[in-house]
Amino acid sequence: MYDNILQKLQTERRLSGSEYKYLLETDRYDEELNVAARNKAQEIFGNKVYIRGLIEFTNFCKNNCYYCGIRAGNKCALRYRLGKEEILSCCRRGYELGFKTFVLQGGEDKHFTIEILCDIVSAIRREYKDCAITVSFGEMSAIEYEKLFKAGANRYLLRHETASPEHYAKLHPVDMSYENRMRCLLDLKRIGFQTGCGFMVGSPYQTVDNLVADLEFIGQFKPQMVGIGPFLPHKDTPFGHFPPGSLEMTLKLLSIIRLMEPNVLLPSTTALATLSKDGCERGILAGANVVMPNLSPQIAKNKYMLYNNKSSVGAQDAQALSVLQSRLDNIGYTISYARGDYN
Numbered sequence: 519m520y521d522n523i524l525q526k527l528q529t530e531r532r533l534s535g536s537e538y539k540y541l542l543e544t545d546r547y548d549e550e551l552n553v554a555a556r557n558k559a560q561e562i563f564g565n566k567v568y569i570r571g572l573i574e575f576t577n578f579c580k581n582n583c584y585y586c587g588i589r590a591g592n593k594c595a596l597r598y599r600l601g602k603e604e605i606l607s608c609c610r611r612g613y614e615l616g617f618k619t620f621v622l623q624g625g626e627d628k629h630f631t632i633e634i635l636c637d638i639v640s641a642i643r644r645e646y647k648d649c650a651i652t653v654s655f656g657e658m659s660a661i662e663y664e665k666l667f668k669a670g671a672n673r674y675l676l677r678h679e680t681a682s683p684e685h686y687a688k689l690h691p692v693d694m695s696y697e698n699r700m701r702c703l704l705d706l707k708r709i710g711f712q713t714g715c716g717f718m719v720g721s722p723y724q725t726v727d728n729l730v731a732d733l734e735f736i737g738q739f740k741p742q743m744v745g746i747g748p749f750l751p752h753k754d755t756p757f758g759h760f761p762p763g764s765l766e767m768t769l770k771l772l773s774i775i776r777l778m779e780p781n782v783l784l785p786s787t788t789a790l791a792t793l794s795k796d797g798c799e800r801g802i803l804a805g806a807n808v809v810m811p812n813l814s815p816q817i818a819k820n821k822y823m824l825y826n827n828k829s830s831v832g833a834q835d836a837q838a839l840s841v842l843q844s845r846l847d848n849i850g851y852t853i854s855y856a857r858g859d860y861n
């Protein structure tokens with residue numbers, strides 16, 4: 519059974535709902551699945567991992583997602599925002615280190631109006647014509663997304679969080695909706711962004727059927743990027759007492775997604791690296807092909823806490839990047855300094 523399903527996933531790239539479910543539920547050790555996904559990634563990308571320079575520019579957020587440490591209702595969070603010049607100086611440092619993609623990520627901070635965001639994106643675009651700009655500013659109107667695209671942003675990350683409306687309602691307060699999330703993703707893709715969706719593994723109330731729905735959504739949306747990582751509790755949130763998601767389930771899902779969408783840009787996420795000390799490497803060995811070192815200044819790094827004990831693959835300087843390189847060396851991979859667009 520297992521072998522037939524794995525074979526079908528490799529050749530047809532899609533499974534039925536019950537076949538996904540079987541793969542997710544079997545307690546069989548996933549070495550074969552992970553190896554198949556790793557081989558598929560190597561066929562396409564070689565033994566190379568793209569790097570993206572992450573700039574966490576604000577942890578103010580108007581939303582109240584139950585899982586997230588920077589939710590508006592968390593009065594313990596120490597808030598910060600970076601100014602345009604600080605953001606540009608992160609890019610400068612990143613560019614000197616060889617980064618060709620900058621990822622601007624922040625909470626939904628009303629201080630950053632669409633005009634301010636476009637001004638920042640245009641300034642980066644002007645200075646770094648050869649770089650990709652990825653933005654992750656949350657939910658906006660189609661008109662706002664169009665403005666960002668015109669200002670020079672190329673890619674947009676917006677995790678769908680869960681492809682089940684019922685589960686979505688258990689993770690978010692009533693002023694957030696599954697329908698709007700999906701509307702945003704469709705708008706982003708239509709406008710021309712390389713678009714990333716994604717979800718947490720092992721988030722509270724998640725069922726295997728929810729994960730099957732996530733895979734089916736990915737199969738039909740065909741995102742250019744997929745961000746997945748384990749849920750990790752943050753003590754000052756309503757979900758602070760829930761257990762973390764599992765490493766094995768996260769790796770299994772990375773592998774399935776790689777086999778479904780061979781060209782997808784799939785990061786080995788910070789949450790995975792936080793869950794386990796070799797999580798970053800294990801993600802790559804399960805088919806991931808991107809890492810996102812943090813270019814944010816120290817003050818931001820300590821405060822952008824979506825969950826407790828967040829680890830950081832750092833890129834504060836050349837030395838931090840060489841630490842990453844040597845970790846990749848140990849598993850037979852190297853950093854690719856290419857822009858790494860979706861093909």
Ligand code: 5AD
Pocket residue numbers: 585586587676677679716717718747748749750751752789824825
């Ligand atoms: N654990 C893991 N991932 C989280 N995120 C937010 N809070 C947590 C948490 N406690 C993820 C969400 C969000 C992304 C920026 O980080 O999926 O989309």
